[in-house]
Amino acid sequence: MERGGTKSFKVFVLANILLIGVLLSAVESSEMDSSSVNTQEEGKIMELIRFVTDDFFFADASVTDKNLLPYPQKPKKDAKQEEEEKNDVVDKEDGQEEEKEQEDKNEEQKPPEKPKEPRPTKRPVSRINTSQKKVALTFDDGPNAQTLTQMLDILAEYDVSATFFVIGSTAKANEHLLQQIVDDGHQVANHSYTHSRFSQLNYEQSRQEIIKTQNIIGNYSTGRYFRPPYGAYTDTTLEVAYSEGFEVVMWSVDTRDWETNDPDRILNTVKSNTQPGGIILFHEGHQVTLKALPDVLQWLISEGYQFVTIEQLFDL
Ligand SMILES: [Zn+2]
DSSP: OHHHHHHHHHHHHHHHHHHHHHHHHHHHHHOSOGGGSOHHHHHHHHHHHHHHHIIIIIISHHHHHHHHOSSOOOOOOOHHHHHHHHHHHHHHHHHHHHHHHHHHHHHHHSOOOOOSSOOOSSOOBSBOOOSSOEEEEEEEEEOOTTTHHHHHHHHHHTTOOEEEEEOHHHHHHTHHHHHHHHHTTOEEEEOOSSOOOGGGOOHHHHHHHHHHHHHHHTTTOSSOEEOOGGGOOOHHHHHHHHHTTOEEBOOSEEOOGGGOSOHHHHHHHHHHHOOTTEEEEEESSOHHHHHHHHHHHHHHHHTTOEEOOHHHHHTO
16 A cells, blocks of 8 residues: 555656646747756756656566566576576486486396296297108298289199288288188188288287287188298297297298299209208299299109198198
8 A cells, every 4th residue: 555655656746747847848949048947957857857767667667567477487596596406406317327226236136037927938830840751831921913823723733732821911902812722722821910020019019910910811711820020029929929829830941932033043942951841931922933833842742742731730
């Protein structure tokens, strides 16, 4: 109240001074000789004006401004205060780091613990231990419309059953090809949904890749056999596959048909690496595979080999 009263008084004084000022200037303009005006008196008036305005505008302005602020603001910190607070933060971080280091040291002192998830006792199968001269031919990465019909024709010609490890996303768009494969007496198996590198996938991602594919091929295949793309897997991959009831299938003969144009090279790889119970890896989509296949089959037959699907091989 007292402050408001003072303010009103100052406004009153200021208004009067302004009025005086107006009157003075009127007198000045009416007289040609302005120097005749009592300058001493004018100086006093100006001093009074400055005193009142300074006090009014600069002393009370802060109060007025504060009331207009939309949100309360933190009072400004001086540089020293800010520096001190910064150091506090750094100290805290250092403290946390030290605590962590301490924990690490404690960890080192403890006797080594067993990993939480035990290593899967089952391992991927690349060959069945048998003396029977039986082999499984496997074709990855399809179903591939470009080569499948010819491939099926060649296999039929030699009365050979094989296994097709298909990619789920491709299979989904080509279920009629899956039908052709099983109609010809072959097996369809799981080669993931997007041909991802499983060594870079977590548990759930791995599970999705396998299960999504199995949901599609399950109508065309009885067994649960999974081959990780690129042969890349981790213990997590195996945990997923085994807990979902799959066998993990690798190979014992890698024809590397995807990197050659020479059918003889494929034949020679098969000749030098095939053993009873072996699993031979080919791929769909390569002309060189189609070219090599008749000679490969003829040689295997001449060696006394019989052809089984992966499911039949696991039953040996
Ligand atoms: Zn593949």
